[in-house]
Amino acid sequence: MDSFxxxxxVSKIFNRGEAGESFGLKDINLQINKGEFIVISGPxxxxxxxxxxxxxxxxxxxxxxxxxxGIDISSLNETELSDLRRDKIGFVFQAYNxxxxxxxxxxxxxxxxxxxxxxxxxxxxVDEVARKLGIVKLxxxxxxxxxxxxxxxxxxxxxxxxxxxxxxxxxxTANLDSRSALELMDMMERLNREEGITVIFSSHDPMVIDKAxxxxxxxxxxxxxxxx
Amino acid sequence: MFKLILxxxxxxxxxxxxxxxxxxxxxxISLWGLMVMQGVYxxxxxxxxxxxxxxDSGELSIFKSRFREEKSIELYIHTEKAIExxxxxxxxxxxxxxxxxxxGVVSSARYSRNIYIHxxxxxxxxxxxxxxxYLIDGDFSFGQRERGAILGYNLxxxxxxxxxxxxxxxxxxxxxxxxxxxxxxxxxLKTNNMTFDDSGIFMSLEKAKKFLSLNGVTxxxxxxxxxxxxxxxKKDVKSKFQNLELYDWRELYPALIQSREMMVIFNYISYxxxxxxxxxxxxxxxxxxxxxxLREFAILRAIGTKFSYIFYMIFFESLLMxxxxxxxxxxxxxxxxxxxxxxxxxxxxxxxxxxxFGMDAITFATIKVEYFITAFISVFSATLLSLVGPLRFLRxxxxxxxxxx
Ligand SMILES: Nc1ncnc2c1ncn2[C@@H]1O[C@H](COP(=O)(O)OP(=O)(O)OP(=O)(O)O)[C@@H](O)[C@H]1O
Ligand SMILES: [Mg+2]
Numbered sequence: 001m002d003s004f005x006x007x008x009x010v011s012k013i014f015n016r017g018e019a020g021e022s023f024g025l026k027d028i029n030l031q032i033n034k035g036e037f038i039v040i041s042g043p044x045x046x047x048x049x050x051x052x053x054x055x056x057x058x059x060x061x062x063x064x065x066x067x068x069x070g071i072d073i074s075s076l077n078e079t080e081l082s083d084l085r086r087d088k089i090g091f092v093f094q095a096y097n098x099x100x101x102x103x104x105x106x107x108x109x110x111x112x113x114x115x116x117x118x119x120x121x122x123x124x125x126v127d128e129v130a131r132k133l134g135i136v137k138l139x140x141x142x143x144x145x146x147x148x149x150x151x152x153x154x155x156x157x158x159x160x161x162x163x164x165x166x167x168x169x170x171x172x173t174a175n176l177d178s179r180s181a182l183e184l185m186d187m188m189e190r191l192n193r194e195e196g197i198t199v200i201f202s203s204h205d206p207m208v209i210d211k212a213x214x215x216x217x218x219x220x221x222x223x224x225x226x227x228x
Numbered sequence: 229m230f231k232l233i234l235x236x237x238x239x240x241x242x243x244x245x246x247x248x249x250x251x252x253x254x255x256x257i258s259l260w261g262l263m264v265m266q267g268v269y270x271x272x273x274x275x276x277x278x279x280x281x282x283x284d285s286g287e288l289s290i291f292k293s294r295f296r297e298e299k300s301i302e303l304y305i306h307t308e309k310a311i312e313x314x315x316x317x318x319x320x321x322x323x324x325x326x327x328x329x330x331x332g333v334v335s336s337a338r339y340s341r342n343i344y345i346h347x348x349x350x351x352x353x354x355x356x357x358x359x360x361x362y363l364i365d366g367d368f369s370f371g372q373r374e375r376g377a378i379l380g381y382n383l384x385x386x387x388x389x390x391x392x393x394x395x396x397x398x399x400x401x402x403x404x405x406x407x408x409x410x411x412x413x414x415x416x417l418k419t420n421n422m423t424f425d426d427s428g429i430f431m432s433l434e435k436a437k438k439f440l441s442l443n444g445v446t447x448x449x450x451x452x453x454x455x456x457x458x459x460x461x462k463k464d465v466k467s468k469f470q471n472l473e474l475y476d477w478r479e480l481y482p483a484l485i486q487s488r489e490m491m492v493i494f495n496y497i498s499y500x501x502x503x504x505x506x507x508x509x510x511x512x513x514x515x516x517x518x519x520x521x522l523r524e525f526a527i528l529r530a531i532g533t534k535f536s537y538i539f540y541m542i543f544f545e546s547l548l549m550x551x552x553x554x555x556x557x558x559x560x561x562x563x564x565x566x567x568x569x570x571x572x573x574x575x576x577x578x579x580x581x582x583x584x585f586g587m588d589a590i591t592f593a594t595i596k597v598e599y600f601i602t603a604f605i606s607v608f609s610a611t612l613l614s615l616v617g618p619l620r621f622l623r624x625x626x627x628x629x630x631x632x633x
Pocket of ligand 1: 014015022023024025042043044045046047048049050051
């Protein structure tokens with residue numbers, strides 16, 4: 001049986017053939033199953049962001065293959081990649097994830113709206129995830145009126161609301177104090193458990209890394225340790 | 229989804245309220261001003277044309293060959309009766325009048341001036357040209373014994389003469405002898421057609437025929453039911469009568485046609501101005517609006533938003549701005565023109581200068597659907613054009629480039 005996500009001998013070379021040519025990733029191999037809760041850690045510049053971007057179809061692979069749900073994502077064109085991200089993947093970035101003009105509720109239902117959920121479905125689902133993430137009272141606020149931790153929770157809510165198969169979160173806690181960081185991780189862990197969504201996140205905060213069930217450590221673009 | 233797109237456009241505008249309002253006001257005011265100028269200008273030109281047609285030539289004039297160049301009384305139309313019978317029969321003819329127009333001299337007690345003597349039938353004129361509407365003093369009549377005259381108002385002023393006074397009109401008759409007649413001023417006309425106002429004297433056609441010993445007229449002035457068929461009529465007249473020349477008003481007043489053409493150019497320039505103002509205004513606001521949200525758009529694309537949705541968010545935003553300007557400008561412009569089309573624009577202060585050009589002191593503006601269509605097209609295309617640059621820029625940057633800084 002095909003596994004959920006397979007990264008096969010993937011390398012990423014930036015500025016290939018140019019003066020500033022550099023390796024982002026070198027020959028990475030990974031196999032990830034459905035429902036895992038994985039952290040990618042490693043020092044700065046080790047390739048964490050690069051790996052998440054490749055898995056999310058946001059950047060092109062220089063060599064190797066990434067097979068997601070049986071599909072080689074490097075074979076997809078830009079529109080197909082865009083649809084894949086919309087339908088299958090939830091994203092949480094390091095900061096400023098939200099649309100400043102939309103309320104928290106509108107931000108959360110955005111991907112559902114993109115996918116054509118009815119207003120009724122959106123309302124029900126928004127209330128459900130807002131409860132799980134403890135942001136029910138914040139739904140009508142604009143992002144500018146939320147703290148950093150609250151904004152990241154709304155971002156996580158948006159990422160999970162449309163029930164994607166995979167959540168990719170690149171240093172979701174980097175801009176948070178340690179208490180908010182741990183709270184956010186607890187919530188993500190709970191969503192992973194209750195909704196069965198596979199989560200891959202990156203971090204270099206040991207306390208946050210501890211929350212993961214599996215840890216992949218990168219260094220200079222190589223995968224050093226893959227521990228369960 | 230559409231609601232969210234619209235919401236994005238609206239909120240973005242409302243965040244930049246001040247600048248948005250400024251752009252809307254800029255578009256509206258330029259549109260307003262130019263639309264009013266256009267309507268008033270067109271009204272003036274149409275009035276000039278209608279004055280010229282009404283007071284003189286009609287839509288079509290018939291002369292004896294070479295009369296227009298030589299202005300000689302010998303070149304009168306001999307076949308007056310036959311032409312009249314013909315005109316009565318032709319279906320496409322709404323009205324006509326016949327007249328004698330000849331150069332001469334008029335003298336009051338103290339002054340004398342070169343003039344045109346116009347022998348007319350007032351009954352015919354009142355139907356054909358509604359000449360009576362131009363009367364500003366006295367009566368529209370030549371008196372009981374047909375020994376009266378109606379003068380152009382500028383001529384009367386120059387002669388320092390008023391209604392009730394006598395003038396002597398002299399010219400050469402058809403034998404080449406000098407002949408004069410004393411006429412009583414019955415009325416004063418202001419047609420805004422310079423030739424009449426400055427140097428026109430109207431007298432009875434029958435009296436003029438006797439006075440000039442002339443057995444005919446020099447001109448038929450004709451209005452048609454359907455002007456588009458004027459060439460057909462010209463051909464027919466030429467085939468039935470010899471030695472006649474026919475001119476429609478476009479040939480008689482090339483200057484008026486020219487002002488019409490000038491007007492078209494003026495209109496293009498007007499809308500080019502509106503276009504430029506709208507482009508610059510919308511471009512300025514949209515550029516800031518897009519630049520400030522580069523990261524947001526990148527995130528939207530990263531999480532699976534098609535570029536077309538982002539295009540719509542931006543497009544609606546600028547369209548709302550452009551359309552608001554268009555609507556406000558059109559309402560103001562249309563309202564102002566509507567007012568001037570009913571009550572007229574009173575340019576009495578400049579009335580002397582204007583009548584030199586054959587314009588009325590009170591101008592009635594025209595108002596046409598075209599004005600709004602052209603305005604809409606120029607604002608709409610300006611809106612689109614101003615987005616090309618910013619959208620290209622946005623399109624070129626991949627989401628991760630922006631998100632990863
Ligand atoms: N667009 C790019 N062009 C050139 N080199 C790049 C680009 N993006 C990343 N790199 C390089 O690839 C390597 C991996 O970068 P990456 O951003 O993946 O590291 P990271 O582990 O996410 O670091 P951080 O912890 O600082 O976020 C680095 O050496 C970086 O300089
Ligand atoms: Mg990184």
